[in-house]
Amino acid sequence: MFNFETVLDLPLIWFILIGTAIFLYVLLDGFDLGVGILFPFAPTDQCRDRMMNSIAPFWDANETWLVLGGGGLFAAFPLAYAILMPALYIPVIFMLLGLIFRGVAFEFRFKEVRSRRLWDYSFHFGSLLAALMQGMILGAFVRGFQVEGRSFAGGSLDWLNAYSLMTGIALIFGYALLGATWLIMKTEGVTQEWARRSSSYVLAYVGLFLVIVSISMPIINADVKSLWFSMPTFSYLLPMPLITIFLFLFIWRDLHDGSEYRPFFLSLLVFLMAYIGLAVSLWPWMVPFSLTFRQAAAAGTSQSLLLVGTVILLPLILTYTAFCYYLFRGKASHEDAY
Amino acid sequence: MIENLDPVLLARIQFAFTISFHILFPAFTIGLASWLAVLEWRWIATGKPSYAQTYRMWVKIFAVTFGMGVVSGVVMSFQFGTNWAAFSDKAANVLGPLLGYEVLTAFFLEASFLGVMLFGWNRVSRRMHFASTIIVAAGTLLSAFWILSANSWMQTPQGYRIGDAGLVHPVNWLEVIFSPSFPYRFVHMVTAAYLTTAFVVAGIGAFYLVCGRHVKCARIMFGMAMIMAVFVAPLQLFLGDQHGLNTLKYQPAKVAAMEGLWETTKGAPLNLFGWPDQEAEKTRYAIEVPKLSSLILTHDLNGEVVGLKAWPKGDRPPVWIVFWCFRIMVGLGVLMILTGLAALLLYFKKRLFEAKWFHYWCMAMTPAGFIAVLAGWCVTEVGRQPYTIYGVMRSSESVSPVLASPIAISVAAFFLTYTFIFGAGSYYILKLIGEGPEAEEEVYGAHGIKEPPLLTDMVSEEGGHHV
Numbered sequence: 001m002f003n004f005e006t007v008l009d010l011p012l013i014w015f016i017l018i019g020t021a022i023f024l025y026v027l028l029d030g031f032d033l034g035v036g037i038l039f040p041f042a043p044t045d046q047c048r049d050r051m052m053n054s055i056a057p058f059w060d061a062n063e064t065w066l067v068l069g070g071g072g073l074f075a076a077f078p079l080a081y082a083i084l085m086p087a088l089y090i091p092v093i094f095m096l097l098g099l100i101f102r103g104v105a106f107e108f109r110f111k112e113v114r115s116r117r118l119w120d121y122s123f124h125f126g127s128l129l130a131a132l133m134q135g136m137i138l139g140a141f142v143r144g145f146q147v148e149g150r151s152f153a154g155g156s157l158d159w160l161n162a163y164s165l166m167t168g169i170a171l172i173f174g175y176a177l178l179g180a181t182w183l184i185m186k187t188e189g190v191t192q193e194w195a196r197r198s199s200s201y202v203l204a205y206v207g208l209f210l211v212i213v214s215i216s217m218p219i220i221n222a223d224v225k226s227l228w229f230s231m232p233t234f235s236y237l238l239p240m241p242l243i244t245i246f247l248f249l250f251i252w253r254d255l256h257d258g259s260e261y262r263p264f265f266l267s268l269l270v271f272l273m274a275y276i277g278l279a280v281s282l283w284p285w286m287v288p289f290s291l292t293f294r295q296a297a298a299a300g301t302s303q304s305l306l307l308v309g310t311v312i313l314l315p316l317i318l319t320y321t322a323f324c325y326y327l328f329r330g331k332a333s334h335e336d337a338y
Numbered sequence: 339m340i341e342n343l344d345p346v347l348l349a350r351i352q353f354a355f356t357i358s359f360h361i362l363f364p365a366f367t368i369g370l371a372s373w374l375a376v377l378e379w380r381w382i383a384t385g386k387p388s389y390a391q392t393y394r395m396w397v398k399i400f401a402v403t404f405g406m407g408v409v410s411g412v413v414m415s416f417q418f419g420t421n422w423a424a425f426s427d428k429a430a431n432v433l434g435p436l437l438g439y440e441v442l443t444a445f446f447l448e449a450s451f452l453g454v455m456l457f458g459w460n461r462v463s464r465r466m467h468f469a470s471t472i473i474v475a476a477g478t479l480l481s482a483f484w485i486l487s488a489n490s491w492m493q494t495p496q497g498y499r500i501g502d503a504g505l506v507h508p509v510n511w512l513e514v515i516f517s518p519s520f521p522y523r524f525v526h527m528v529t530a531a532y533l534t535t536a537f538v539v540a541g542i543g544a545f546y547l548v549c550g551r552h553v554k555c556a557r558i559m560f561g562m563a564m565i566m567a568v569f570v571a572p573l574q575l576f577l578g579d580q581h582g583l584n585t586l587k588y589q590p591a592k593v594a595a596m597e598g599l600w601e602t603t604k605g606a607p608l609n610l611f612g613w614p615d616q617e618a619e620k621t622r623y624a625i626e627v628p629k630l631s632s633l634i635l636t637h638d639l640n641g642e643v644v645g646l647k648a649w650p651k652g653d654r655p656p657v658w659i660v661f662w663c664f665r666i667m668v669g670l671g672v673l674m675i676l677t678g679l680a681a682l683l684l685y686f687k688k689r690l691f692e693a694k695w696f697h698y699w700c701m702a703m704t705p706a707g708f709i710a711v712l713a714g715w716c717v718t719e720v721g722r723q724p725y726t727i728y729g730v731m732r733s734s735e736s737v738s739p740v741l742a743s744p745i746a747i748s749v750a751a752f753f754l755t756y757t758f759i760f761g762a763g764s765y766y767i768l769k770l771i772g773e774g775p776e777a778e779e780e781v782y783g784a785h786g787i788k789e790p791p792l793l794t795d796m797v798s799e800e801g802g803h804h805v
Contacts (some may be wrong), residue, residue, distance in 0.1 A: 060449040064449045071440070074433075093744075099412060111766040317447075324450050
């Protein structure tokens with residue numbers, strides 16, 4: 001039985017790996033959920049066909065990162081998984097139902113003209129519901145959970161409050177930004193112009209919500225407050241909000257000077273900044289503010305076994321994911337693709 | 339009123355419903371992916387366009403089925419936690435890495451190369467496309483490997499110890515991954531998936547033959563499916579028997595429930611049919627074949643078979659479900675074997691593609707594989723009760739600290755959603771079957787360029803509807 005516990009800081013490695021998987025999920029499914037959120041607002045049916053085709057080869061693999069996040073949490077931090085899932089029972093179930101309605105739309109929509117409208121709405125509301133629930137899960141997460149012993153001890157509606165509703169709406173706009181800038185990159189003509197207009201509109205809201213979340217986090221938790229507003233941590237952390245402000249300015253400029261690729265990649269960076277900001281604030285909690293990632297970690301042997309596979313397979317997965325994005329590069333067509 | 343319902347029962351109903359729904363799709367796509375790889379190989383080897391046309395028809399059905407499999411599968415990766423939090427906490431040290439490997443080795447592979455398989459016709463070479471089909475097929479098998487390894491460990495756990503707070507710790511990974519029932523379960527399930535696909539393909543091929551449509555492609559479908567019925571259906575009987583003997587060794591209570599046998603008996607009879615009565619501890623209205631049960635299970639006419647009374651009442655599975663599902667599974671297996679035999683006879687009489695009655699019969703057998711797979715899983719999962727991890731952890735100790743009402747709401751939501759999605763999926767699959775393979779031969783390589791837009795009804799970018 002091999003166990004790297006003595007030579008490696010396994011819980012830390014896994015904390016970073018799971019954090020990365022969830023972040024990649026947010027980025028990758030973020031843009032295709034964003035396309036779903038914007039879907040009914042596109043000017044024509046042909047635009048919608050293009051939008052759908054721009055993400056059809058990728059959505060399945062994108063969603064797999066969510067499965068890796070869920071499965072990875074189960075494998076590496078089972079105690080956190082066993083507490084968070086019951087605590088977030090209702091939003092998780094509704095997120096899954098939303099993902100079902102949008103996922104099947106990819107196949108069903110192109111099968112028949114008569115019922116296409118039905119799947120347009122299924123795609124839109126499914127994406128909207130999934131994004132809202134993910135945002136609400138985030139809102140509930142940063143406010144912490146009631147834990148007794150090894151299980152969740154709160155009520156089934158603890159996650160539902162004005163704050164989580166706000167973060168839910170914030171994430172909808174965040175995903176819409178990713179979706180809109182993705183469409184600038186992957187489409188042309190009418191669709192692209194519309195995506196450009198939508199991006200600047202959405203960008204303003206994203207900025208607004210980012211400010212609200214940044215202000216509210218230190219108010220909710222005293223530790224977060226002392227982290228961000230006392231020396232010397234303040235000076236280490238100061239570049240992050242500054243970089244974010246510059247990113248917004250750059251995106252705004254790129255949206256108006258015709259750049260096709262930069263808005264999307266800069267939006268990804270905005271997400272990265274927000275994510276790092278959250279991660280720094282919530283460190284080292286795995287279940288805020290009850291369990292650290294060390295307390296929630298699985299047995300060393302279990303983390304070791306999966307680590308071997310991850311070290312070998314993750315680079316491989318990233319390689320063929322990159323291959324797929326390369327293969328389906330360029331502008332999306334509006335035609336039924338197969 | 340909802341508050342009075344039992345959360346454990348509701349959690350089990352929800353889990354049973356979502357997982358039964360989910361297994362229908364892998365059961366079909368495992369076989370279909372492999373068959374598509376064979377079709378593409380035949381097409382590349384022979385250059386016959388009918389292989390390509392058949393492939394292109396079935397790859398669409400594959401995409402719809404796979405899509406439904408993905409979305410219902412994502413649900414499963416969260417339900418261990420939402421419904422079985424205590425189980426997740428205690429068993430994750432062993433099961434977590436197995437499921438993690440399933441995601442890493444199979445899910446990403448399938449999802450990424452499915453994109454190439456569906457949308458890559460005019461973007462990659464034929465060789466690369468063929469490779470993608472093979473990779474997707476291999477992905478489905480890898481996925482089956484890991485998930486069945488996890489399930490088998492829950493059936494026949496080994497290579498573990500119980501640590502602090504009742505947590506299970508792995509001691510020997512090879513023993514965990516290759517638990518005693520795993521090789522049998524894996525082979526039995528993959529074979530079942532192949533047969534499920536074969537009978538769906540046979541039914542639809544038969545439908546075209548009866549109608550006299552797409553005859554060239556229909557002969558490929560029907561002929562290849564009958565090869566499976568002839569050779570693989572009898573093989574499955576043998577594999578199932580071996581699996582049963584393995585179960586007798588490690589989970590004798592399950593076998594006793596399958597047999598409806600209450601008293602430990604030497605020379606036990608085989609109950610063909612009957613009604614197991616859990617309360618009265620006997621099987622009513624039994625039609626028995628003397629000594630046959632002993633012969634099958636111990637290979638000795640007077641061998642001893644342990645009955646259900648050897649276990650305390652609280653340790654017995656719900657007998658009638660196990661008993662009847664087992665008979666449904668075996669009954670359908672026998673019908674599949676008979677179908678294969680009939681096909682063989684007709685083949686030698688050179689009437690395989692002409693005998694109408696046989697085509698109608700095969701159409702009726704289309705769902706046989708699905709029903710048999712569901713019944714088989716009911717046997718093995720219900721037969722494991724009252725345990726989640728056999729002999730280690732009970733279902734009642736596995737449940738989440740969630741109240742009955744949210745679970746009841748989610749049961750209703752899943753039921754409505756799945757009924758709607760499944761209805762729509764079935765409708766579109768039937769539509770694809772109605773359309774059949776495309777006639778044009780040159781479409782294959784150049785597809786996506788010459789095709790007119792199917793759905794945009796040629797609206798101009800400036801006009802068109804607002805949704």
